[in-house]
Amino acid sequence: MKIGVDVDQCLRDFMMSVVQVFSRHNPEVVLGETPDTYHGWENIDLPPKEIRRLIFGEWVEAIFLGAPECHGAKNGFESLVTWAHANNHTVVCVSKNSGYLADLTMRWLSDHGFVFDEYHFTADKSTIGLEYIIDDSPGIFKQWIEAGNDSSKFVLIDYPYNRDILAVPRVPDIANALTYIKQHSHR
Numbered sequence: 001m002k003i004g005v006d007v008d009q010c011l012r013d014f015m016m017s018v019v020q021v022f023s024r025h026n027p028e029v030v031l032g033e034t035p036d037t038y039h040g041w042e043n044i045d046l047p048p049k050e051i052r053r054l055i056f057g058e059w060v061e062a063i064f065l066g067a068p069e070c071h072g073a074k075n076g077f078e079s080l081v082t083w084a085h086a087n088n089h090t091v092v093c094v095s096k097n098s099g100y101l102a103d104l105t106m107r108w109l110s111d112h113g114f115v116f117d118e119y120h121f122t123a124d125k126s127t128i129g130l131e132y133i134i135d136d137s138p139g140i141f142k143q144w145i146e147a148g149n150d151s152s153k154f155v156l157i158d159y160p161y162n163r164d165i166l167a168v169p170r171v172p173d174i175a176n177a178l179t180y181i182k183q184h185s186h187r
């Protein structure tokens with residue numbers, strides 16, 4: 001089976017990188033570490049258009065390439081890949097990043113030693129043939145369900161902005177996602 005793993009907020013702490021880079025340039029606009037809503041950026045005290053211009057324009061390389069790993073991501077990912085390969089499963093990258101952002105993401109993954117069996121950069125993660133997906137995004141969860149997939153196979157990485165999603169496996173990190181998948185999949 002194919003296990004999909006999202007990059008941002010699962011392996012790469014993109015939101016923390018945003019806070020770090022904004023703090024470096026303009027600390028007084030940083031109100032907190034995590035936004036209340038997904039990509040809502042309520043934690044940055046600037047107009048949304050200006051925030052997007054800085055994140056995806058002026059500071060894009062600092063933010064995408066300089067981002068830290070999510071807590072425990074490396075060990076969790078290596079355990080996931082080791083278990084998957086021992087059981088004839090594949091671990092595939094599924095990221096919504098496109099164009100230049102996908103290039104930066106490939107560089108970040110390579111710099112940090114995250115090696116997947118396949119790489120998919122797509123806005124539609126429901127058509128890749130995944131058995132399980134590990135992701136944090138409310139929008140991707142909605143897409144997964146609307147495509148007729150089973151909510152018990154969407155392993156949600158817990159964040160404040162996705163707590164209104166109920167009835168899914170909710171885990172703090174990749175290591176716990178692996179524990180869940182091991183317990184619920186058949187070899």
Ligand SMILES: [Mg+2]
Pocket residue numbers: 006007008009010135136137
């Ligand atoms: Mg994500």
